[in-house]
Amino acid sequence: MGIIRPIARTVAMSTADFFTGSYRFSASLITNNRSVKEVLSDRQTEYLSLVDIYISRINTPGDIIATYQRGVLVKEEINFIVLSSEIDGSKERAHLPSQIFVPVLLTLPTFEVVGKFQWQGGLDAKRILATDLQQFLPVLDATVRNAFLPTVHFESPMVLVNKTKIQIICTSDAS
């Protein structure tokens, strides 16, 4: 199983954890030298091609119940994706003077995500949901907790959240 390389933008595959409502899939996403975020935003396909898939049930996410060499994951069914490094997601965290980090809580079916949005100018959550072209939103320094099993949680420098699964976005003043 391939290591998540810090310069994943230039590799053909990137390893990540894909979470649906009931399962965790640890797998390598075939990216063909694009970033994970670019692959997810590709509107030409509704599916992700995965290889080396290790499947866990969400109530026991450490236990691997099955492994398969290849699979196709339906993008729409993904709640969120956990990356080991935000560089895998798309770009390095920019440090423009006008950029702010907004504390945020999102809820998804059976999950809650706490972290930060990186934003330029005033944050308009409605605009993000309604008009932003990307289907997956990056949440930085994120902790994701299962609503029914709060001890089950996941941490990452960057989590990509499926916008269509979001129930609520709560924000605080920028840090």
Add this chain to the structure above:
Amino acid sequence: MAKILLVDDDKSILTLLKLVIKQAGHEVSLATDGAQALTQTLAEKPDLIVADVMMPKMTGYEFCKRVRANADTKHIPVIMFSARFQPIDKKTALDAGATDYLPKTIAHSDLVKRIEELLASSSAASPQAKNETIGFLSLRGGTGVTSLAINVAVALSRAKKVDTALVDLIPLGGHAALMLGLRPTSHVTNALFSNNHNLTMDTLKPHFMQHSGLQLLASAVSYEQRLPLQNSRLEQLIALLKSAFHFSIFDIPGNILEPAFGAFLGQLDKIVLVFSPDMPSLQSTAITFQGLMQMQVPESKIMLVANQVMPQGALPVDTIQKAIKRPIAAYIPFEPDMITAINGRNPLLLSSPKSAGAGAIARLASML
């Protein structure tokens, strides 16, 4: 040198890790799946295993459980090493019997450091671990043999958390106590000769001084108290310390290279022959090696260690090995903080633990 088994289905990772771990001075074998790794573990009995979690046929968790289930392999430290890096993954790995769990994104230097730490603690805890007596010897002065012996003793004592004795056998004015910032309250001469009867640990104990987990028998500091090197007492001393300490480190004077002391040297489990990487020191080392051979000291007991004490002008390792016709076990690079440590009477391992020199000495200690 330890035997390390690397298990990963990604051959590029195996190749990279093999290089990194071999550079740290260890022997490496490879397996590409859990089943193969299990066979190799039973056959090779590695000192430590680094295993991926996500592997076909058998996951790293299952492999680890099977290693733990076998009486012959259950003591082997297993580092699980995975792209699955969540807290729950670490817990699952530890529940499966892993000794530690590291993400694959970890820096290679940190992985090697963790390997060294686990090797050190496992050799101390292993049921097969036996007490070792190790002599540090250099025919000529100026090679840093005493500072090396002290720092290795500190490394063994701290990293392996075991009883370690350091004995300064320099007959007069040895520097071990000075370099440890201790003022000798007694010395080896008293320890060996104040009692006319047989030596026992009870007769030795009052003469030890303590420093950072070490028990030091210091060298005499006045001419009247100089140590008369006498073979039978030295042999008794080695036997006693070997029975009482996991590691006994002896700073041995160069003039002990005489036939009368063959039995004493032969009694040591290892002799670390220290030299500086320059021509005069190489010549002395070759002569010392020849002398040890003539004294019937098995070659397998002798470790050659190059200690670069000057910042420039060191001979390359290849040249050294060609000149002495043997491989060197370790090369300690020039460490500018060493002289500060000596003058500050605080061993380098304690005063600059993150320095390159301290790291090299810690690696040498892990090989003992």
